Amino acid sequence: MPEYPDVTIYLEALQERIGGATYEGVRLASPFLLRSVNPRPADVAGRKVTGFRRIGKRICIGLEDDAWIVIHLMVAGRFKWDDKPKVKVPGRVGLAGFDFSTGTLILTEASKKKRARLHFCGSTEALEELNPGGKEIFELDRDTFAEMLTAENHTLKRSLTDQRVFSGIGNAYSDEILHRAKLSPVKLSQKLKDDEITRLFEATQTVLEEWTERFRGELKKKGFPKKVTAFRKEMAVHGKYKEPCPVCGDPVQRIRYASNETNYCATCQNGGKLLADRALSRLLKKDWPKTLEELEEYKAARKV
Numbered sequence: 001m002p003e004y005p006d007v008t009i010y011l012e013a014l015q016e017r018i019g020g021a022t023y024e025g026v027r028l029a030s031p032f033l034l035r036s037v038n039p040r041p042a043d044v045a046g047r048k049v050t051g052f053r054r055i056g057k058r059i060c061i062g063l064e065d066d067a068w069i070v071i072h073l074m075v076a077g078r079f080k081w082d083d084k085p086k087v088k089v090p091g092r093v094g095l096a097g098f099d100f101s102t103g104t105l106i107l108t109e110a111s112k113k114k115r116a117r118l119h120f121c122g123s124t125e126a127l128e129e130l131n132p133g134g135k136e137i138f139e140l141d142r143d144t145f146a147e148m149l150t151a152e153n154h155t156l157k158r159s160l161t162d163q164r165v166f167s168g169i170g171n172a173y174s175d176e177i178l179h180r181a182k183l184s185p186v187k188l189s190q191k192l193k194d195d196e197i198t199r200l201f202e203a204t205q206t207v208l209e210e211w212t213e214r215f216r217g218e219l220k221k222k223g224f225p226k227k228v229t230a231f232r233k234e235m236a237v238h239g240k241y242k243e244p245c246p247v248c249g250d251p252v253q254r255i256r257y258a259s260n261e262t263n264y265c266a267t268c269q270n271g272g273k274l275l276a277d278r279a280l281s282r283l284l285k286k287d288w289p290k291t292l293e294e295l296e297e298y299k300a301a302r303k304v
Helices: 004-018 124-128 142-149 156-161 171-181 194-222 266-270 278-287 292-303
Strands: 023-028 049-055 058-063 067-072 077-082 094-100 103-109 117-121 253-257 260-264
Touching: 004 049, 004 058, 004 077, 004 103, 004 194, 067 124, 117 124, 142 194, 156 171, 171 194, 171 260, 171 266, 260 266
Parallel strands: none
Antiparallel strands: 023 094, 049 058, 058 067, 067 117, 077 103, 094 103, 253 260
């Protein structure tokens, strides 16, 4: 799912291409994409693009007379840009084509589960109704961050990814932030010491800033973002299960739940102790290895 760095770069790329352009209309290939019809898409055609906003992971395109086009890419939604007018929407993955006087913005979703969402809002007040309320990380000081983090006692993974608490952080960058801060993803927010809160605050800002700047560099070379993915070879732990941690060299571990997983380094983030994988630990029970050494012994025994 595109998160803060990806959405920020999308917005900057769109501003360069459609800022001040005229919105001419949308061609919907999937009726399930459109989630609100007040105003109707046709009612705001012909208006100029006047601004851009990010609300959580939502991309908001402002039009004249305080109208907004709001797109949530969810997990697999992606944009493609073409300078040509009214480019055909792809048949299998295409969801919509947004027509502007400067070109065509194509929305695709490479997934059987169509989760992307499109809203048209007729006012800033209506736009704010879509806002889950999470605070912008770069608008917080350390003490306010601590207050938000510890307001409820949840795991750090949940706290960072809760869009009602912090805006724009998801599964991928929370893994990277927690690795940078050397904190376990399942540590409870109200159990943190002052220095751990400081490390987490600094890691959150640093990781998001570094990745945003990295994407800006790619944007200058490649133009419109073409490879928006949660799995990058430069990442430390996210998507790197069994690969060596770039800090200590020990294999990256994972916790699987539903369709998601959390990646972490047991050595750097949890004193060498493995966190229980809900599926495997329930299956193995007392045989579940508690440390990396026990895990290696367990693997070696199974090969005999």
